[in-house]
Amino acid sequence: MMLQRCRRDVVLLSTTKAAIDIDEAKATIANQLEYPYAVVPNKSIDRNRSSSSSSHVHEDEQTSEEWVLVAAKNLERYGVCALIGSEEYNNNDTRRTTQDNNNGNNQNNSRESIIHHSICNRTNQAASSRLSDLQQKIINRGDDPSGETGGPFRFVEVICRDEGGRRFDMPVPWIGSVEIGMPLSKEQTNAMTEFHECLDSIVRPVLNALWTKASNNEATSSLSIAAAGFLMNQPGSKSQSWHRDGPDEGYIDVFVPLVDLTEELGPTQLLPGTHDMKDVDSLNGIHEDELPSVTPLLQRGEILLFDYRTLHKGLGNTSDNKSRTLAYSVYTNQSPVDIHNFPDALTLEFD
Template sequence: MVKKSKKKRNSRGDASMEDENDKKDLLLGTVSIADDMTSSSSSLLDSIFGSSGNKNSKPSTERDLFAKVSSLPKSRIKMSTAPSSHDDPDSKKRRIRPSRNDILQQRRRQSQHPLLASSMDFPGVFEREHDTLEELPWEEQVAEMAQSVLQHGLCIIRNPVDTGILQAIASQARVLQSRICRELDAKGISWKATKSNGFEPQTFRFQQAASRCKGRMDMAIGTDNSKTPSNRGENGTKMIDTFYQNTDIQQHILQNPKFYPVIRNLLGGAGSDDPEAVKLVYAGLIFNLPDSEDQPWHQDGVPLFPEARNTADMQASFPPYALNVFIPLETQDGSIERGPTEFLPGSHQWSAEQLEQVNNSSENADNSSDSPKAVSPILKQGDVLIYDYRVCHRGTSNLVSVKDDNKDVDTVQASRRILYLMYARPWFTDHINFDCTKNAESIWSTGLRKK
């Protein structure tokens, strides 16, 4: 057993634990649950989510969960927040769009955030307490990475995925993106991020793909009820079309031995041999096109119990119930220029008031790219980012220049492509991202021939 240091070092390695905590309080704000949270509340949470070490625990239904949680006492949340631009109605008028160089400089600063600086050379762990992660036994490595997600809401693991299989998926993802764009053209939908051939960008929503904002496409590879091959009979995308049946993908990605144990640890399956203790809700691909716009800050889903009083405050005390995993298919897909995803560490534990100031807003101070709270993890091919479903985040604009916007091949080539996986506890169902497209038209309905 490796004895941990009593002091936690910052990125310079010379600060005391008290100094480091003070800096984190100023940087992130500290969410503190009141000390008088009763033991009955802890027992209630254990009964809702199950203990990770309890092999006999059974998942509850959503109806049972609501019944159990109704007696949960409200936690007192304390956090100091900086004034937002909501206090100044004229701030919107004065806001000037930063230049491309300014945006890149801001992203570089955020990629060197102290929380990320240590994770660069200490995979998955923001607070560096050991010279190398390999000094720890494997079980403790997993626990350290899981703790990073619990505390900050996200975690970076460097190079756990074989780059060879990612390169194969990347090649097929480019082919698939080109086919989607041709189908959209055939349907008369202007899909590019900027005005093209006299048409303004349009939003769209199909069973398999939807636009999230200008220049951003989200394609579900499968959902809870559709993990079957697409059977389109097309060459060039076989690995994606048979994603859930492919043994290489099962071994190297879906149940990757270096990051999947972290998922099980966080979602209650660590102490169970049951393969269904954690479920893969779906996988998908994000295509971020050149000249795309910044997304507003958002969380990926709605509260578990939206009808309950103080639901956001209550939910902040819950352990994770859903996680997303981002995997860049190629190194350039994680670059600063192509629009890294920005995160607000610790926001999975924010109060309702704090979330209201940030979510779905593109004007307040916390939404600006130079917010001191935001981080911009820069990922390379083979890296993995795990984040809590409740963490506030946003995709940013792709600043790669395209020589000829009328050439679809240039647009596809300059896009950012990210593979994502969504894992959850067995009882959880996502009702937001693709649930509303189940009855929509298929994007492949035009019957276009392969080109």
């Protein structure tokens, strides 16, 4: 049963298939400080355990649960939806964005966690140790593991995605998939499997609802994972340009911060509704201030879902010494291959 404070889950950002009502959408965001979201009730999942143990979605709260339908509707309409915890944020039930943070209202830990903090912490440690292992392999090759001097690099196991060597993309295998490249350690595998199982139990009902509706209530084909991994945004990174992750329909990005996000850590900024704009891969020819953006400052373990085609960018990390680790996965009901972001590359396995 949804709590009454979820009555505004469907955020009134006016969009159509052809274009965005820019003035109305800008006014909505400016006045209400909201972004498309759905509140996951406390009882929907045992957040202290992964779904591989006794954790499960309750029988009376499966895909017909209201929060699932709200999330699917937001994804369909705006191409963006955050899944957030169910504790009250404040008396007005607004959601924290960068404007709140600029005003000094940093209210992390004000909501119930979705993926338990202990799971996030173990996964964060596993990701950090994995990056260290890979960077040592790069050193063994005689190369710069930061990418700062030699420029961006690409291996099967890790990709440096900026000129300054401060932004790393580290693909990892999903549950049950075949490992390619340098194997994970046992500890890394255990932590990431626990995390992926917990994440999948929350995300899969939403995407089943989204794609069942899109196919006129016909049964959807099995969901699969096109990619999974971690994005490491280190101090000194620069903001990215607006971009889409790909042009194809039927792919959903899933981002989970493993630390509480603040503006200085470089959260993800998105342009709701741009998934339905045709032939737009960037903001070329479009003034940035003409489109309303949202920058959800999620807590550790909350989940950001957005359409592969939604224009977005990672902001720069302006903190002095704190990295932002974000887990990602790409769900699809199409071919489970992401060639746009992961072309062929060398492996570090034998270095």
